[in-house]
Amino acid sequence: MSWFQDWQEQIYRNFLTDDALHLILGGFQNTLVIFFFGAVLALILASFLAYLHINHKWQWLYRxxxxxxxxxxxxxxxxxxxxxxxxxxxxxxxxxxxxxxALGVYTTGTLEKIFKIHITQVGKEQYEAGRMLGFTPWQIYRLIILPQAVKSMLPLVIGEMKVLLRATSYAGYIAQKDLVKAVDSIRVQTEDVFLPLLFVSLLYLFLSWLIGKVFHLLHVKFFSYD
Amino acid sequence: MIEVSHITKSYHGKKALDNVSFRLGKNETVCIIGSMGSGKSSLLRCMAGLDFPEHGTITIDGRLLEQKTAGGYNHIGMVFQNINLFPHFNVLHNLTLAPINVLGMSKEEAEEQAYQQLQKVGLSEKASLFPHELSAGQRQRVAIARCLMMKPRLMLFDEPTSALDPVATAEVMDVMRKLKKEIPQVVVTHNISLVKEIADRIVFMHNGKVCEEGAPAELLNTPQQAETRSFLSCQKNMIYRIEHVHFDRPELNARIECYCNRFGLGTQAFHFVQLVVEELLNLLPLEDGLDLVLSKSDTEVRMSLDVKLPSSETMYLDPMQAEDDLSLSIVEGLCEVMQETTDEEGRKLIHLELNKERLLMN
Structure with missing residues (x-):
């Protein structure tokens, strides 16, 4: 058997049998779901906490x-x-x-710090300009402060999103079939090590690149006003 | 009618406003002048509702002004020194954001009004541009238009021209002049030309109190209080005290540059003034200190340099006694008049009239 046929067979055995395909797709779906909703949860919580932080009235809840x-x-x-x-x-x-x-709350810890620093950097003057025009504190935050802060903090947020993506691989510890768990199951079944691990590594690298690309496009579309 | 009645405000235990009262009539423009820390901006912030006075009241058409904490428009427009346009929105969006979200205006109506206001400030062509694409003067005019969109009953200006060059200042002054007929204005400024141009009344503040108030012609030409006289003299002239030989030369040069910029003099003219001062200082003893006064005439291209020194027998501008012949000949070449006299107290006075043609150089 030539080395080429050997590789073909390994690829088939590891990824293309019904069982393997089912495991990989299920794991991939779970990883994406955990990442996407974890990111949404973390972004909402972090922006909410940053809003509480700049509002003296809400300090009792913020602390x-x-x-x-x-x-x-x-x-x-x-x-x-x-x-x-x-x-x-x-x-x-x-x-x-x-x-x-768990991952949403965990990521909020860092995102909150990033939001807080960048929101403070927008400056009191913008807040006062909003107040003079009659905006409510929430409108000032939503329409004036947050969009300006997002522009400067986007690169750091991208970094945190990549950390969150990598952290989804821990889902296997609570009996969840994520991408890593799926590939590990295949490794156990086929006793092949190299191909499954290479595959999962490349997939994470691709997802990481994709996150960077999506956020970059968002930045170009919405935040390149100066 | 706007009435500020006995207001007091402290920051960190220091009184910024101390029992301040004044009235503003219908469509009247009041300019508040005073040195730094005199309480002008604090007064404006209290009138805007951004700060709340500890004592006293501010009423607009009989209604008590409340502090702005939870939103809601109080019909007061404020133009800031730092302009404070929203950088992430274009000019049109800057103007329509508040009318749509605060007044509940429809987008079409808000945009129609925005174009009208932009036309009023001469910027209808710039509606689609972002703030960073505009000059400072244009940005300040957009900020005025943004306030006008909200139909204010009172306009407050916090040093609206202090961050602007002479051309931009003239643009903003033109808009403010037009507004004068429509809305009462309170303007905090250091710019005496702006005061002369638009003020119906001037309030001079000193140490958190209203020190003197009156009509522009009266207060600017015949101020009654010593503090007002001293302030106006500092505004008209550049006064600099040299204490010893190792004085801060960069600071003096910067002060000369600022003073020349204020009158729109060119770079070469500023270097010329700097050169005269430098060469003159080479001729004078600096150990015992001296006072330098640079004065530019308001009406014509004329600038004089006066120096007051401690008493001395030496005639510093006499070629026989001068310490540095080269400096003396440079000063002679750059000045039209050179006088050296002694006052009643025996102090030495030097008066130089700088060459007019060189002052006109760009």
Whole structure:
């Protein structure tokens, strides 16, 4: 058997049998779902916390929430995920949902700091200009402050999104079939190591590149006004 | 009618406003002048509702002004020194954002009005541009149009021309002059030309209090209070005290440049003034200190340099006694008049009239 036929057979055995295909597609779907909703949750929570931070009226709520996400961020993501799954929700909630919540809250820890710094940099003057025109604090934040802050913080947010993508690989620890778990199952079944790991590495690299590209296009489309 | 009544405001325990009162009639323009830290901007911020006075009240047409905390438009427009347009929106969007979101105006109506206001400030062609694509003067005019979109009952201007060059200042002054007939204005400024041009009344503030107020002709020409006289003299002239030989030369040069810029003199003219000052200082003893006063005539191209020195027997501008012949001949070549006298107290006074033709150089 030539080396070419050998490779063909390995590829078929690892990725193209019904079982392998089912595992990979299921894992890939779970990884994407956890990443997408985790990112949305983290972005919403971080922008909400940053809004509370600049509003003196809401400091009583901001302080405990900030303390909570800042403390949680110092715990390894995988431990946090297991803690949420086995302790907080007693294994009663779907692992994908728990992964979304745990990774969303975990990423909020860093995103909140990024949002806070960049929102503060926009400056008091813009806030006062908004006040003089009669905007409510929420309108000022949403229409004036946040869009300006997003422009400068986008590169850092992209970095955090890539961290979040890599952290989705921990979902396997709470019995979830994510991409890594799926490839690992194939490795066990076929006893091939190289191809499954090469495949998953390349896929993560591609997804990471794709995230960078999407955010770059967003930046060009909406934030290249000067 | 706007009435500011006995307002007091402190920042970090220091009184910025101390029992300040004044009235503003219908379509009247009041200019507030005063040195830095005199409380002008604090007063404006209280009138805008951005800060709230500890004591006293501000009423607009009999209605008490409340502090702006939870949103809502109080019919006061404010033009800031830093302009503060929203950089992520184009000119049209800057103008329509508040009418749509605060006043509930439809997009079409808001855009129609925006074009009218832009026409008023001469910028209808620039509606699609972003703030960074405009000059400083154009940006400030857009900021005025943005305020006008909200139909204010009072316009406040916080040093509207201080960050602008002479051309941009003239553009903004033109718009403010037109507005004068329509809306009452309160203008905080250091720009005496702007004050002369638009003020119906001037309020001079000193140490958080209204020190003097009156009609422009009266207050600018015959100020009653010593503080007002001193302030106006500093505005008209550049006064610089040299304490010792190692004084801050870059600071003096910067002050001369600012002073020349204020009158729109060119770079060569500024270098010429700087050269005269430098060469004159080479002739004078600096150990005991001296006062330099640079004065530019308002009406003609004429600038004089006066120096006041401690008493001395030496005639510094006499070729026989001068310490540096080269500097003396340069000063002689650059000045039309050179006088050296002594006042009643025995202090030495030097008066130079600078060459007019060189002042006209760009």
């Amino acid at each position: 405990p929430l900030h303390w909570f996400v800042a403390t949680i961020h110092d715990v390894p993501a995988v431990v946090l995920m297991m803690f949420f799954y086995y302790v907080v929700f007693w294994g009663a909630l779907n692992g994908v949902i728990v992964s979304i919540i």
